[in-house]
Amino acid sequence: MKLDSLSLAHLRMPLVSPFETSFGRIAHRECILIMLHAEGLTGYGECVADRDPGYSYETTGTAWHILKDFIAPLIVGQTVSGAEDFQSRVAGIRGHHLVKAGVEMALWDLHGKRENKSLRELLGGTRTRVEVGVSVGLQASPAALAETVGRYVMDGYRRVKIKIKPGRDVMDAMEVRAAFPHLLLQVDANSAYTLKTAFALKLLDDLDLLMIEQPLAEDDIWDHRKLQAEFSTAICLDESIVTPRHARYAIEMDACRIVNIKAGRLGGLSRGVAVHDLCKARGMPVWCGGMLETGVGRASNLALATLPGFVLPGDISASERYYARDITNERFTLNPDSTINVPSAPGLGVTLDRAAVKEFTLAESLLRPA
């Protein structure tokens, strides 16, 4: 399709409660809403980079810069046939996966709207609802954490992930496990440990956890291999897997037993599908991670998680877990069986609440052909 123009909105949205991880605490989440205009249609995409470079080196600021100065000139006013064409155009831009993925999402949405097919159909997904869990940030104390987890369990979440960091790990997990002996429970360290300090986590092996997510540094697949050899609990890699090659390295090294797939981190839905396919062929279970997305990114995550290799519940929670007001007219709700329905309308299957977008916009820009 010939892309007429690209509009961007830098958003800042209040979370229903602050979210704290080993890399920081946020009460507001930022992102960039990407709108691609072609043939009278608009495709929406969400760049999941946040204000600060805590999870990734990318920020809303770097994403804006890369979009405006490097990606837009390669696609605006041009005919882009789809995800693969887009990826080959931006192949000369090193890294910056979160922003590339935001644009690819908008292309998929456009494509679906033109072909009258949902993103799930375009990706080849097989289910119409997806098993989900909730990711719970660090709380004031282990007791406060157990209480917060209890509220989510009451809401119907059957799988809970808790964030950990050095000094706030084994006791927190023990408290939750004692309160909920049969809950599907996992922990996420967001790279907060080293091989030396991670041995403090050995007691987690007795808590029947589904997995320990990303204990060590992003660029450290090798030490994850050493750690996995010492633990009976599965290690899951998130930050470390930024290309299908990294997934292959992790599999061949036995650095993990589970892979978290985020289209953002991998540079696009097409790359998420590639990692899914590779892992499925090698018998490596995967699940869909989250980045506190708005309704736009949430719709994308749900469609991706319908692929058959996603055999563990995703970090895709109901809209009310994140935002009192979202930017989509559609709000996602949790079914009693801890699933969320996948949109079936063309493309992402969501529409924008213009007034909400306006309320949360810090800056906007319209990029036209030079």
Ligand code: OSB
């Ligand atoms: O590591 O999975 C992560 C949120 C922001 C950045 C990184 C992560 C997370 C989450 C939240 O865990 C998952 C969600 O969107 O519910």
Ligand code: MG
């Ligand atoms: Mg993670």
